[in-house]
Amino acid sequence: MGAASLESIPAAHVPEIAFAGRSNAGKSSLVNALTGRKTLARVSDTPGRTRQLNFFRLDDRMMLADLPGYGFARASKEDAARWTELVFAYLRGRPNLKRTILLIDSRRGLLKNDIEVMALLDRAAVSYQLVLTKADKLKPAELTEVESAVLAESIRHGAAHPVVLATSSLSGLGIPELRAELAALAST
Numbered sequence: 001m002g003a004a005s006l007e008s009i010p011a012a013h014v015p016e017i018a019f020a021g022r023s024n025a026g027k028s029s030l031v032n033a034l035t036g037r038k039t040l041a042r043v044s045d046t047p048g049r050t051r052q053l054n055f056f057r058l059d060d061r062m063m064l065a066d067l068p069g070y071g072f073a074r075a076s077k078e079d080a081a082r083w084t085e086l087v088f089a090y091l092r093g094r095p096n097l098k099r100t101i102l103l104i105d106s107r108r109g110l111l112k113n114d115i116e117v118m119a120l121l122d123r124a125a126v127s128y129q130l131v132l133t134k135a136d137k138l139k140p141a142e143l144t145e146v147e148s149a150v151l152a153e154s155i156r157h158g159a160a161h162p163v164v165l166a167t168s169s170l171s172g173l174g175i176p177e178l179r180a181e182l183a184a185l186a187s188t
């Protein structure tokens with residue numbers, strides 16, 4: 001189900017994992033790869049249609065929360081402020097939230113607004129982890145380089161889990177590992 005405001009979000013009964021990322025980071029593709037359900041998350045949302053949270057319930061054991069994408073070139077200051085307000089309120093009001101997965105396009109690495117979102121996550125005091133997407137697009141040496149850079153930044157953030165996982169929804173790289181990690185978090 002989708003929720004454009006926090007009044008209509010589902011009750012916090014089961015462990016929850018949230019997914020955040022710049023628009024086009026590969027979030028919908030990753031959620032689909034993790035769940036094996038091709039039609040679960042819309043791929044390539046357009047600006048304006050994404051300003052809502054989408055919730056996916058998995059087997060009554062776990063909830064995935066798909067946070068709206070950020071970093072649209074056409075987003076106004078007001079759009080960005082609304083995004084921050086909605087996401088911060090969500091993060092602060094979700095006692096069942098086990099971890100937030102922040103997706104980073106491995107071809108781009110961390111950009112300014114990714115680091116701003118990390119600061120927001122620090123401020124909300126929620127546990128989060130950086131996951132690289134589209135790893136199939138890089139050569140192994142390039143991937144190692146971006147992994148080190150992202151890890152170095154995440155170590156500077158108090159609430160960040162100091163591990164960076166590289167994934168590809170296309171090749172399946174890192175998907176079983178991430179799925180296992182999330183399943184383990186859901187059972188704690």
Ligand code: GDP
Nearest residue numbers: 023024025026027028029043044134168169170
């Ligand atoms: P979202 O906006 O973050 O939900 O991103 P999408 O899942 O819609 O993906 C954005 C674009 O990146 C689409 O064209 C996808 O086909 C492409 N993409 C997503 N994941 C991968 C991946 O693992 N490898 C490659 N090569 N392309 C991907």
